[in-house]
Amino acid sequence: MVRALPPRLLAALDRDFITLAHAHQEPPLHANNGGPWTTWLMLGGRGAGKTRLGAEWVRAQVAGTPPYARHRAAAIALVGETEHDVREVMIEGPSGLLRACPRGERPSWTATRRRLEWPSGAVAYAFSAEDPEQLRGPQFDAAWCDELAKWKHADATFDNLQFGLRLGPQPRQLVTTTPKPIALLKRLVTDARTAVTRASTHANAAHLSPAFIEAVIGRYAGTRLGRQEIDGEIIEDRADALWSRAAIEAARVETAPPLVRIVVGVDPPSSARAGADACGIVAAGITEGGIVYVLEDATVQGLPPDGWALRAVALYRRLQADAIVAEVNMGGDMVRAVLQQIDRAVPVKQVHATRGKYLRAEPVAAMYAQGKVKHVGAAFAALEDQMCDFATGGLPGGASPDRLDALVWAVTELTKHGEWVGPRIRSLGSDRPPFVPYWAQWVR
Known part of the structure; x- marks a missing residue:
């Protein structure tokens, strides 16, 4: 017909x-x-x-x-x-x-x-x-x-x-x-x-x-x-996940108070080919009282090493951060080299993953439960999705928790005992760079 x-x-x-x-x-x-x-x-x-x-x-x-x-x-x-x-x-x-x-x-x-x-x-x-x-x-x-x-x-x-x-x-x-x-x-x-x-x-x-x-x-x-x-279902939190959306919402604040230290966590990908894992880039800071504030998720995907390094260094500069903390299990010294190729003055702290991702993330999740970590501003949708989907078996489908890894490295670095950088109070709302005495730059 x-x-x-x-x-x-x-x-x-x-x-x-x-x-x-x-x-x-x-x-x-x-x-x-x-x-x-x-x-x-x-x-x-x-x-x-x-x-x-x-x-x-x-x-x-x-x-x-x-x-x-x-x-x-x-x-x-x-x-x-x-x-x-x-x-x-x-x-x-x-x-x-x-x-x-x-x-x-x-x-x-x-x-x-x-x-x-x-x-x-x-x-x-x-x-x-x-x-x-x-x-x-x-x-x-x-x-x-x-x-x-x-x-x-x-x-x-x-x-x-x-x-x-x-x-x-x-x-x-x-x-x-x-x-x-x-x-x-x-x-x-x-x-x-x-x-x-x-x-x-x-x-x-x-x-x-x-x-x-x-x-x-x-x-x-x-x-x-x-x-x-595919099916269009509203999927609630995983029962076995380390984080819940309710807990993250409860930790959300409009602005961060003055911070004594800021770091940028970086979880480099093993490859830059199409479909490869993203490069996790997450910035966080800590107050004098020990409360951590997650400031930004600048994660990128599909960029060569100089591309994600440029993004991480740009975030470091904009937030007037103290250091970039980068996992080097995949790239070794190449990670430091590519970051310092962008800016030789950037302090890069290399960290090695010796335990599984779940074991590294557990202490950070506990800090959220204790109210010691806050998220600043609007939702970091992709990062928070990974947090609420991450359980003992990792993410569904074997996906890499790149954003979550960068967050864990940043928070872990900020809350390590024995670190001291001297009195350095700053407000993120100020355009004036902070005054740092020469003697305060030494880490005891």
Whole structure:
């Protein structure tokens, strides 16, 4: 029957998303409380069709097309992890808005104004979760939030968006994301006004590369990471993990007090080839009272030795650190040489791993439990994921805990007994370099 259709009707059918949509892409009838929903939360695995759904949903809001829309939307917010993600995925991507809209309905995209404008006069504005303050002031009658679980300032961005959803008879928002166990996402799942749909990568397998299905799904299916990234499940903390997300959240502070010592922990990779382990780079400092503050995770992947060394030295300089602490089990003296090739004045302390990663990490985890380690500022998402997934058997799938290793080296160095660097109080908010007396540079 389809083969018998003329090309004009075939093209029209190809654009008819309502007819072709998967079950998980069809709008829900009711919210959790049985009434109308204001938030549609679509939790899906990688490649499950989340972006296409978001683009088609926005297109339906502009046209007022039922069952996806109840009225025409005049102003729409498009919110992604970064401006780059909004542009490259939500707007210009293979499943983005510009591809989803037929030529006659296609909006004009003005990148300098972060603005999409349809021939009907409807307008969509692009926003980044990196800057929640952008959402103060504008108002909308619909919003599409993509990959909310990756947002850097998830709560602040989402809260500001809610204050702006105040146009039209019933403002609504669609949230499309691969889930992670962040607090905001867990609140949305149980919110009375939320409708939740779920889908795994398998639901859209016919539209994905067979090589992807065979390699990725075959490798990760059934694993903890696979349940999250393929099946779209919200995976809570491992029962046998050294850290819990609740404990890390309890250790989070806005700013660090004056610190007497700062170090940069480095866990170098054994190779720079594609797919090799990342180079863990984590900075931490300690107060006079012995409380450690994790300041930054600057981990990089896929760079040659001079690339990750440049990143570590740049962090050392910016934080006015005292030393770089680098594991040398893999690279030996090469690690010191490559760091000092960038800056010969950088003090590099070489450390050797003589015990297993779990045994090295246990004392650091105990310090978190005692309230002796704090995380400064927003979540270090990738680092904290490794911490909460790390147990006696390591990380799922045998992945390297590169960020965690760098953290452990930094915290261990700061809390070693017998170290003394003299009185050196500084504030990270000051641009003036600290005064260090000549005699205070000696370590007793």
